[in-house]
Amino acid sequence: MLDYVLPRYRVLRDKDECIQCGVCERSCSNGVHHVDTDLGRVTADHSKCVNCQRCVVMCPTQAIAISKWPQVGNGTNNWTLENMQDIAKQAQTGAVLLASMGNPKPYPIYWDHLLLNASQVTNPSIDPLREPMETRVFLGSRPNVLKVNEREHTISPKIPPQIKLDVPVMFGAMSFGAISLNAQKSLAMAAEELGTYFNTGEGGLHKDLERYGKNCIVQVASGRFGVDPHYLNAGAAIEIKIGQGAKPGIGGHLPGTKVNEEVSRTRMIPEGTDAISPAPHHDIYSIEDLRQLIFSIKEATRYTKPVAVKIAAVHNVAAIASGIARAGADIIVVDGFRGGTGAAPKRTRDNVGIPIELALAAVDARLHDEGIRSMVSVVASGSIRSSADIVRAIALGADAVYIGSAALIALGCHQCQDCGSGKCNWGIATQKPDLTRRLNPEIGAQRVVNLIRGWNREIQEMIGGMGINAIDSLRGNRLMLRGVGLNEKELEILGVKYAGE
Amino acid sequence: MKRIYAIESWCIDCKRCEVACRTAHSKSKDPVKAYKVEHVPGARIHVEGDQHVSIAVNCRQCPKPACVDACISGAMQRDPETGIITSDPERCVGCRTCVSECPFGCIHVESVALKCDLCGDGHGEPGEPACVAACPNRALIYVESEGCHHGE
C-alpha cells in the first residue's frame, strides 16, 4: 500500500560547508544521512528524520539544519496538515496513534501569565552574594503542633520521617526501560551531588544504582515492576504512582523490544516481554484502598520513609488531593498535562488533564481551606521549564517541584517526541547499547548539576529581590505573583491579583 | 607528562576526533579549508571498529619509544623536555619501519609518517589536544601519566 504520510522534516545541508566527513551518517540511528561516494555528496532520506538534532550538533562544520517539510497546507484551519497526516497514518495502520513527551498543543501556559514581585524602597531586596539565601526544603508530613522541652531542647514524639532537599527541585519518575541506565545514572549522580532525589519510575532500581539509594525515590506503580521489600527499603522515600500528567487514566506499555536482560532483571519480568502497567492499581478502586497500600508500604519500611502519592492533574484534583492527604500520604505529587512521557496514546496526551498551574493552585487552596496544608508536602510537576517557573510554582503553593523533560534536555534531549521508537540518538530513551553508550553519565551528571546550580542561583536572586531569604517564606506567597492576560476566573483560581492591583 | 587515552566503552564511532585532527594540522585551522582546499593528509588518530564496538587508536607517547629506536633516517624523535614524539617530514623517507615497530598501530604513512604530536591549544581546555576537545563523550581523555613501558 502506498504510504500517504508526508515527511515531517527536511534536512538542509550547506554543500559549501559539508566536508563529507560522515559524522552525520554515523550519528543517525534513523539512517537519514548517507555519504554517497558515487554522487560525491551526502544525501538524506528526509522521511526518516525525526528532528532530534543530533547531526546538527555533531556536524564539525555546522553544515546541517533541519527545517519543516515545505509542503503548503490547504489553507483551512480545520483540516490542518497535522490532522490530515494523523488520519493518513491511521488509515495506513489501523492503530492507536502513539506520541511521546508532553502535550504540545497551544493551550494557555499560565506560567507565562504570572509575573514576579521585587522590593523597592519600603523593604530592602536581599543580595544572595552577601546574605545567606536558603533554598533547603524538607518533604514529609508534619504534626500541627510540636511538643517541646524548651529547657532540654528535646522533642517528643519525634516528627515523621522527612527527606531533605538542598534545592527545591527533584528529578521526576523516569524508569529504567523508558530511559537508559546511563540516563538514570546521570540523574542519580546529579541528585547525590546536588543533595536532592531522582525517581526510579516504575522500572525497579538497577543494582548499579543502589549506591545512590539515599538520593532515590522508589516508585510503586500499577504494574508493581521491580517491587519487593528490598526495593522499598533501598530508597529514601516511596512514591505510589496513581497517574501521570501526560496520560491520565492510562497505564504504561514498555514494548518487549526494550526489555533486554538488564531491564528484565531490574523489572523482575521475562526478557523480551511487553511490560504493561494496568490503567488503575487493581488493589486500589477507591480512596480507602489507597490508605491500605500507603500503610502496607509504611509497615514494610517500618515508618522510616515518607510515602508520596502521585496523581495526574484532572478536573477534580483538589478533592482527590485532599483525600490523599487524609489517606495518610506524606507527600502529594500533582503532575500537570504538559508533563512528559516515553510513550502515550496521542489523543490522551493532547486532550486529557488540566494545566499544573491551575491544579496546583486549586490543591493548595483546598488543603489550606481544610486546615491541613501545613501537615503534608505538595510537589508540582508537569513542565517546569526554568527557575522562574519554580519560583511561580512555590508561590502558588508547592513545596518543591519535579523536573523530567528539563533534566533530559540538559542531557541532550531535543524534544523530538520520538521516544517510543527506542532509537534515541542522544542515548536517553533507548536500550540499544550503541546508542546508550552515547550518554556518558559523567558528562550527563555534570550538565544536570550545572543546570540546577544555575537555576538555584537564579531562584536565590529572584527571592532575594522579593526581600525573602528562605524559600519557606515563598511557599504559598501568592502576593509575590501578579497576573497578566488572564480573566477573572483564572485569577480567582490562581489566587492572584492582576498586575497593577 | 600528560597523555591521551582512549576509553573504549565511551567511544561512539563518530570520528569527530579525526576531523579535528586534520583540521588542527591544517594551515588554516578551518575544517572546510582543511578538507576542501588544503587537502590535509589523513588524521593522526583513527577510530577502529564499528558502531557496536569502536576505539580511537592514537600514539601513547611511550617513554621508551620503539619507533624512535627503529627510525632509519632520524626523522622520528622524542623531545627530551616534553617527551613528545614527532616525525620530521623533511627527514622521513617513508620506509614504514616505525609502522611495523609500533605496538599500538598508531603511525601511518602517506608518503611520510604521520603521528600524533599532542597538538594542543585548539578549542577546549588550554593545552588540550584537538581530538580530545572534539570528543563529545569523553572517550578521549588527556591526563597526567607515567606512560606505558613498552619496548623497555
Added chain:
Amino acid sequence: MVPREGDVRIPSGCAISGIMDRSGTRHDGTDILKSIALMHDRSNGLGGGFAAYGIYPDYHDFYAFHVFYDTREARSETESFLNDCFLCEKQERIPTDETVRSIKNPPRIWRYFLQPNPHKLAATEYDEAEFTMKAVFYINSQIKGAFVASSGKDMGAFKGVGYPEDIGEFYRIQDYKAWLWTAHGRFPTNTPGWWGGAHPFTLLNWSIVHNGEISSYDTNRRYVEQFGYECTLQTDTEVITYLFDLLARRHGFSQEMAAHIMTAPSWDDIDRMDPQQSAYETALRVVYSSALVNGPFSIILGSEEGMLALNDRLKLRALMAAEKGSMVYLASEQAAISVVCPDAENMRSLDGGVPFVVQLDEVAERKAKESPVNEPVPSKLKGSRTTAPVSTDRRGV
C-alpha cells in the same frame, strides 16, 4: 475613594518605642510620649498610638474593650451585641482632649469592662479567651462603623490618625499609670486615614508595635488562616500578632520560643550544631516553616508577662535597648531612649533573630518553676471570623 486598611495592603515604615518597669511599678505616659515624639520624622502624621499595661487595676479581671464608632447606629448595634454575649461591669466614653487641633474627625471612643456571659459561654465550644476573640472578630468584620481597638485585661490601646505625640495628648495618656508602655509612629505609603488601621495592633492581651514590611506576609497569613484566624486588616502587625497568639497561647510555647520559631536559625547554623541540637532545631523549622517571618522588621510585643523585642534574622531594621535599675527601654533610635533616661546603662543594638525578653519579676519567678514542656490548648477556633460566638438573633433572648 482611597481604600482603607484591610481593602489593600499598605506598606509602611515606622518608629517604635517601649518602656517597662520590671518591678511592676506603674508610671504615667510622660516618658513614652517624650520618647516617641523625638522620632517625629519617622512617622508622617498618618498614624500613632500607645499600648499600656496595668492601667485598669480596679477592673483587673475584666476584658477592657476600647471601641471606635463612626456612627451612633454602630454604637447601638455593638452595645446590643455586647449585652448579648457579655456581662458589662462598666461602660464610658474614653476621656479625650478635643483641644488638640491637629487631631481631625476622631470617632466616638468608648470603653467597656466585660466578662463573657457565663450562660452564653457554656453554650459554645470555646474557652473564655476564644469566646472573647470571636466577639472581637465579629464586631470588626460585621458591624459597620465599629472597631475594637483593644480587648485585653488591665490594658488598653490608645491610637488614631495623627502624629503619635498628638495622639498621646489627645488621649491624655499622662493621666494613666502603666508598668509597660509601648508606642508607635507610622509612616504609611498612602493615606487610609482610618483610626482602626493605626497601631498598636492588639488581640486580647497582646499588643504589637512593629516597624518594617515583612516579605513573608502571604505565607504567614495563609498559615494562620488554617487555624481559624482571618487577616482582614492585611497588615504585618495583625499577622504577627496571630502568630504569637497561635504559638504562645494555643501551642503553649513560651513567648521566647514563639519568637525563636519566627526567626529560626539559618540552616548553615543548624548544620554546625551538635546532632541533638541540630535535630531539635530542624524539627522546629520543618513543622513551623510557614511561621518563619521574613523581610525587615523590628517589633515590640506587649503582654501581661512583659515585653519582647524581636528583629528579623538579617537585622534589617534598627532597634536599641538600654536599662536603668528596674527600667528597660527599647526604641528605634538611641536618642529616643537617652531623651527620657540620659544615664541609661548597657545601651546596645539588638541582634537579628535573637528574642529580647523582658518579664515582670514576678512572672520570671513563676515561669522558672513551670514545666518547660508546652501544653497545647485544644482549640475549636475554626472557620470564619464573620460568625459571632453565639447566635446574634436576639429575638430568642
